[in-house]
Amino acid sequence: MNTLTWVDGVPDDSPFGVHNLPYGVFTTAERPERRRIGVRIGEYVLDVAAVARALGAPSTLLEAPTLNPLMAGGRPVWLSARAAITSWLTEPAHRALVEPHLAPLAGVTLHLPFEPADYVDFYASEHHASNIGGMFRPGSPPLTPNWKHLPIGYHGRSGTLVVSGTPVTRPVGQSKAPDASAPGFGPCRRLDFEAEVGFVVGAPSPLGVPVPLSAFGEHVFGVCLVDDWSARDLQAWEYVPLGPFLGKSFATSLSPWIVPLDALQHARVRPPVRDVEPLPYLDDRDAEPWGLDLELEVRLNGQVLTRPPFASMYWTAAQQLAHMTSNGASLRTGDLFASGTVSGPERESVGSMIEYTWNGQDPVKLADGAGRAFLEDGDEVSISATAPGPGGIRLGLGEVTGRILPAVATP
Ligand SMILES: O=C(O)/C=C/C(=O)CC(=O)CC(=O)O
Numbered sequence: 001m002n003t004l005t006w007v008d009g010v011p012d013d014s015p016f017g018v019h020n021l022p023y024g025v026f027t028t029a030e031r032p033e034r035r036r037i038g039v040r041i042g043e044y045v046l047d048v049a050a051v052a053r054a055l056g057a058p059s060t061l062l063e064a065p066t067l068n069p070l071m072a073g074g075r076p077v078w079l080s081a082r083a084a085i086t087s088w089l090t091e092p093a094h095r096a097l098v099e100p101h102l103a104p105l106a107g108v109t110l111h112l113p114f115e116p117a118d119y120v121d122f123y124a125s126e127h128h129a130s131n132i133g134g135m136f137r138p139g140s141p142p143l144t145p146n147w148k149h150l151p152i153g154y155h156g157r158s159g160t161l162v163v164s165g166t167p168v169t170r171p172v173g174q175s176k177a178p179d180a181s182a183p184g185f186g187p188c189r190r191l192d193f194e195a196e197v198g199f200v201v202g203a204p205s206p207l208g209v210p211v212p213l214s215a216f217g218e219h220v221f222g223v224c225l226v227d228d229w230s231a232r233d234l235q236a237w238e239y240v241p242l243g244p245f246l247g248k249s250f251a252t253s254l255s256p257w258i259v260p261l262d263a264l265q266h267a268r269v270r271p272p273v274r275d276v277e278p279l280p281y282l283d284d285r286d287a288e289p290w291g292l293d294l295e296l297e298v299r300l301n302g303q304v305l306t307r308p309p310f311a312s313m314y315w316t317a318a319q320q321l322a323h324m325t326s327n328g329a330s331l332r333t334g335d336l337f338a339s340g341t342v343s344g345p346e347r348e349s350v351g352s353m354i355e356y357t358w359n360g361q362d363p364v365k366l367a368d369g370a371g372r373a374f375l376e377d378g379d380e381v382s383i384s385a386t387a388p389g390p391g392g393i394r395l396g397l398g399e400v401t402g403r404i405l406p407a408v409a410t411p
């Protein structure tokens with residue numbers, strides 16, 4: 001059935017129908033230098049600035065080569081843009097004017113949709129933190145004493161955020177095996193992925209003014225998927241005591257579509273019951289919950305490896321935002337914070353390879369009979385996700401994918 005939009009080939013239950021309308025930035029083969037904002041509908045991308053122009057209402061926010069000006073506009077602007085685009089795609093009266101500005105997705109190139117400002121990565125899955133903690137710190141309790149009192153995070157490298165499809169060169173660096181007498185330098189031998197959900201800040205906040213839990217929806221523009229590529233051997237040697245550094249800064253991949261937070265209202269769920277009472281600025285027990293029932297899927301070389309459940313995350317994105325501004329740190333348009341690896345309780349629901357193979361001891365069995373303890377050159381990892389939408393339909397978050405290239409030779 002196709003009753004919601006006049007666009008051909010977009011059934012009412014399409015993951016990219018009118019209830020989703022994610023934003024991206026694209027170029028065409030004819031104009032490879034001209035980046036424009038696109039909204040995805042089915043297997044098409046709508047050039048929204050061109051439509052606004054055709055309607056005689058050109059918009060400086062939509063004319064931009066990144067989403068940043070639109071994101072900076074704040075929620076009233078996001079809602080009116082979304083309402084206008086919805087009417088363009090649903091009202092038959094608009095069809096003649098809008099249809100020429102739809103381009104088949106297959107013919108466009110998608111780019112990083114926003115200019116990143118700061119990048120923070122959290123550590124919010126209790127299953128992941130327990131699994132990793134046990135592997136990195138054997139003999140100590142897997143969760144550190146602070147874990148259930150605050151959402152732990154670290155500042156990542158925003159300059160190496162890349163769009164899905166960008167090849168990932170195997171990093172080189174310093175590492176030391178536990179039984180080695182001295183560190184060495186060379187290509188990473190324990191390369192991993194991490195399946196995460198990213199939250200993109202639109203509206204900034206002033207220095208010195210914390211953002212409370214209740215203001216989450218006023219600041220966060222939308223959601224994407226993140227692959228936090230991780231060099232486990234580099235990480236294990238370098239991270240004490242300041243946390244991840246070069247083991248995670250060589251590349252972090254983002255899906256090209258930013259799903260508006262307003263499209264995810266049906267995905268909101270209560271987070272798991274917490275067994276430690278949070279401090280007041282993190283206490284969401286009486287608030288509208290910001291858990292999100294997203295279902296992720298991780299594929300390795302096309303084969304489904306795991307299905308991580310985002311609803312199982314201990315800390316919500318609203319708590320993460322409240323925590324990262326609780327000291328008065330300001331927000332900038334383009335700030336990205338990632339959830340941390342999304343891992344459920346079972347082997348089939350973890351969000352990283354080090355968990356799936358239990359530190360490489362129990363390799364993945366690939367369809368061609370080969371085994372994988374960690375990623376090899378040529379391997380491709382894809383992470384996709386869906387979310388509940390209205391009327392039982394599922395919205396698509398798209399996909400983030402990357403293929404591993406061999407390390408660049410080192411002296
Ligand atoms: O426990 C540690 O020392 C480190 C854990 C991580 O790998 C950090 C990270 O990226 C957090 C996450 O994705 O959940």
Ligand SMILES: [Ca+2]
Pocket residue numbers: 121122194196228340341
């Ligand atoms: Ca991570």
Ligand SMILES: [Mg+2]
Pocket residue numbers: 156227228229230248249250251252
């Ligand atoms: Mg990274």
